[in-house]
Amino acid sequence: xxxxxxxxxxxxxSGKKYYYAQIAKVQPFGIDAIIEVIxxxxxxxxxxxxxxxxxxxNVTLRLVREGHSLRLGDLGSFRPTLTSKxxxxxxxxxxxxxxxxxxxxxxxxxxxxxxxxxxCQFRRTDANGFAAASTPVETVGEA
Amino acid sequence: MxxxxxQPKRNMxNNTVKYYAQIAPINATDxxxxxxxxxxQSTVSTADVKGVLDQLQIVIQEQLRAGRSVRLGDLGSFRPTLSSTxxxxxxxxxxxxxxxxxxxYTPSGALRRxxxxxxxxxxxxxxxxxxxxxxxxxxxx
Numbered sequence: 001x002x003x004x005x006x007x008x009x010x011x012x013x014s015g016k017k018y019y020y021a022q023i024a025k026v027q028p029f030g031i032d033a034i035i036e037v038i039x040x041x042x043x044x045x046x047x048x049x050x051x052x053x054x055x056x057x058n059v060t061l062r063l064v065r066e067g068h069s070l071r072l073g074d075l076g077s078f079r080p081t082l083t084s085k086x087x088x089x090x091x092x093x094x095x096x097x098x099x100x101x102x103x104x105x106x107x108x109x110x111x112x113x114x115x116x117x118x119x120c121q122f123r124r125t126d127a128n129g130f131a132a133a134s135t136p137v138e139t140v141g142e143a
Numbered sequence: 144m145x146x147x148x149x150q151p152k153r154n155m156x157n158n159t160v161k162y163y164a165q166i167a168p169i170n171a172t173d174x175x176x177x178x179x180x181x182x183x184q185s186t187v188s189t190a191d192v193k194g195v196l197d198q199l200q201i202v203i204q205e206q207l208r209a210g211r212s213v214r215l216g217d218l219g220s221f222r223p224t225l226s227s228t229x230x231x232x233x234x235x236x237x238x239x240x241x242x243x244x245x246x247x248y249t250p251s252g253a254l255r256r257x258x259x260x261x262x263x264x265x266x267x268x269x270x271x272x273x274x275x276x277x278x279x280x281x282x283x284x
Binding site for chain 1 (some may be wrong): 144145146147149151152161162163164165166169170171172173174177180181184185186187191192194195196197198199200202203206207208209210211212213214215216217218219220221222223224225227228229230231232233235236237238239240241242243244246248250251254255257258259261262267268269271
């Protein structure tokens with residue numbers, strides 16, 4: 001169930017006020033819960049599940065530092081990006097001009113295909129995700 | 144070795160062009176290679192590493208579709224967001240306005256700090272890839 005709230009925004013050029021749907025406050029699914037679910041479903045010991053997730057973080061950092069991207073199956077890829085200072089001529093750009101190296105995630109085939117409104121259920125709530133029990137569940141039909 | 148290319152970008156406001164370093168196209172390391180690397184640094188068996196990574200994808204997908212954020216500790220977190228069309232009145236906004244469900248990944252503070260300190264301490268290595276070399280390399284994914 002994806003909870004959405006309605007927010008106003010002023011259109012900059014016309015000054016008119018419009019309303020949009022925006023995701024309401026999300027409940028977090030934390031690492032302990034993740035470990036628990038994976039452990040129960042795979043019958044792998046929680047300590048081992050945790051060890052794999054810890055190692056995954058190390059491996060991701062190491063691969064990104066070495067300029068590789070990491071594909072987490074069909075979920076998506078983690079890849080390094082960088083920002084730099086701008087120079088007037090291409091020859092002037094040096095490695096020392098690189099200001100930051102960051103990690104970005106790009107969604108993969110599964111998320112692109114399945115995390116779409118057509119396959120989700122929505123409910124209109126307040127900013128914190130609360131709504132009256134009688135609030136209908138909305139679906140948006142075929143993609 | 145982080146490979147980079149030099150790209151021009153136009154400043155829209157004063158219509159000048161400047162040159163910036165940008166990451167070069169990268170080969171992806173796929174899941175089985177990631178699993179081997181994890182196995183090498185833990186006491187968990189190959190089969191179990193693969194099992195955990197496969198289930199991890201499933202759990203992330205399920206939780207995102209259920210409208211929750213997924214917190215993976217030092218790896219970072221994923222959260223769903225929505226793209227919506229506009230309506231004139233508050234009462235007219237419904238799920239029909241929702242055009243896209245997106246995923247935003249936020250790296251953990253630890254990950255960001257590790258990359259930042261690697262950059263400032265100059266322990267990251269960069270290599271410029273010239274356009275001619277790119278053409279010779281050809282079809283790398």
